[in-house]
Amino acid sequence: MAKKVLMCGNEVLAEAAIMAGCRFYAGYPITPQNELPAYMSRRMPEVGGVFIQSESEISAINMVFGASLRGTRAMTSSSSPGISLKQEGISYLAGCELPGVIVNVMRGGPGLGNIAPSQSDYFQATKGGGHGDYHQIVLAPASLQEIVELTMLSFDLADKYRTPVMILGDGILGQMMEPVELEDSVERTADSEKKSWILDGCKGREPRKIRSLLLEDGSLETFNRKLQKKYTEIKDKEVRCEILYGDDSDIMVVAYGTTSRISRNAVEKLRSKGKKIGLVRPISLWPFPEKELRRIAEKVKSFLVVEMSCGQMIEDVRLSIDCKKPVHFYGRSGGGVPTEDEIIKEVEKIV
Amino acid sequence: MSKILSKPKSMKDSSTHYCAGCGHGIVHRLICEIIDELGIREETIGIAPVGCAVIAYDYWNFDVTEAAHGRVPAVATGIKRVAPENIVFGYQGDGDLAAIGTAEIVHAANRGENITIIFVNNAVYGMTGGQMAPTTMLKQKTATTPLGRDQKTHGFPLKVCELLSVLPGVSYAERVSIHSPQNIIKAKKAIKRAFQNQIDGVGFSIVEVLSQCPTYIGLSPEDSVKWVAETMIKEYPLGVFR
Secondary structure, three states, X not given: XXXXXXXXXXXXXXXXXXXXXXOEEEEOOOOOOOXXXXXXXXXXXXXXXXXXXXXXXXXXXXXXXXHHHOOOOEEEEEOHHHXXXXXXXXXXXXXXXXXXXXXXXXXXXXXXXXXXXXXXXXXXXXXXXXXOOOOOEEEOOOOHHHHHHHHHHHHHHHHHHOOEEEEEEEHHHHHOEEEEEEEOOOOOOOOHHHOOOOOOOOOOOOXXXXXXXXXXXXXXXHHHHHHHHHHHHHHHXXXXXXXXXXXXXXXXXXXXXXXXXXXXXXXXXXXXOOOOEEEEEEOEEEOOOHHHHHHHHOOOOEEEXXXXXXXXXXXXXXXXXXXXXXXXXXXXXXXXXXXXXXXXXXXXXXX | OOOOOOOOOOEOOOOOOOOOOOOHHHHHHHHHHHHHHHOOHHHEEEEEOOOHHXXXXXXXXXXXXXXXXXXXXXHHHHHHHHOOOOEEEEEEEHHHHHHHOHHHHHHHHHOOOOOEEEEEEOOEOOOOOOOEOOOOOOOOOEOOEOOOXXXXXXXXXXXXXXXXXXXXXXXXXXXXXXOOHHHHHHHHHHHHHHHHHHHOXXXXXXXEEEOOOHHHHOOOHHHHHHHHHHHHHHHOOOEEOX
């Protein structure tokens, strides 16, 4: 039975994590994601899970590291400046091949920036963020219903590939309310017995170690090649994107998350005026829908990338299509949000 | 003839990478003997620090992970909270615990996490080449205090047990030394109590072990032991602080 609820995005994400079997959450207060830890502080004890308000973002991600290596589905959340602090821990999760879900409800930067919505952590999320040769899966929901789907998917992917997964939202998605359907019956628990690699005491088996230090000659290169093989598999299997009017458009708008919602409205308005405009909405930002964009590039005349940043995802769009078609850009930064009219005006300029 | 002493089961049959005269081997062995004596090897999860003891998992014959620099108490918290049935201990050096990981140790202690921390204080960074540690003695020469530690620019030796002793979350904090056989026996008693406390659910326990680093104190193994006994203990008095 599905129940319909009205909650803000941060709370929806927290509930979806619990439905996905998350039983450990550690976090530190930062706006605009504070509803998430507050919700967890109430819900986790109800489901027999652990909530910790940590002394720092750094501690929170390292507590996730500990809970995860013991076999528990674990999550932390924060917003941009806090996510910068977590990068060390994310790199260690990747290096130790530990699952973990990290939520970034993006706000304006650089520095302390402001608390308004932004998409300016795209580079950080998709290009590494922390040190070393690694990737994390990055999923970008565009509605509260999709927050539910992608949060649950995040835990499954994190376990399947033993990798950190980031859910990349923004202040609008975190704060806004819309009706959401939650399935009662889907509540899952992480089955630690299925995880053959966890540390739970060496009863009846040889001791295990979980570490990322590889000093022996060539051992780190061998390990990094193994990681790359995993990343290739993820690129093959886990690309997700939505395409609107992919077959008969002259101009394709490319946008994710909040800006994709605004762009969708702009596209529909232009369509109603007979303009041949479509939309590509990457749902997985890493892996990026390269093949899909390449295919579309053969049919369209140009692209318009819309972001709440000064231009970050646009680089991946250009790389994906080998710069074969013009790629235009419209972005607002520092808390600015593009409006439908602004996007329509940009499209008309290109036309 | 009967064999009266053998390697603890909790210790792997390997030689360590530690320098001649280093105290880590002694502390490792004490921990392993205690884990054997308490019969908790199959429940134990150890956490190695960043520092000379980073590859302790090559010497310990139980489950071990390795934390980012200074983050041992946070990792221990994560493990212990989801698995109270496991025995979780962290092994940290002075740079790890008292410099880069100060926030983590203070707050794990203040929350009263039911974990055990073994803190090896040898007054210097070993792995990176003998730089000043937060616990380096005044006037002590290191790679980054070539003229000796001067409180005006480098601050004072950080006293971890004294600092933690004011926190109500701390159940047990004792400072011991391993500069003589009698002291090693006392150190073992303290470490055992710190593990027993966790088994009994008493809460946060820390044992600070004064240890010698002959290589970066710049003395022979024998003289470095004397240095601990005569110089370090004056700055870091032994005893139970909480």
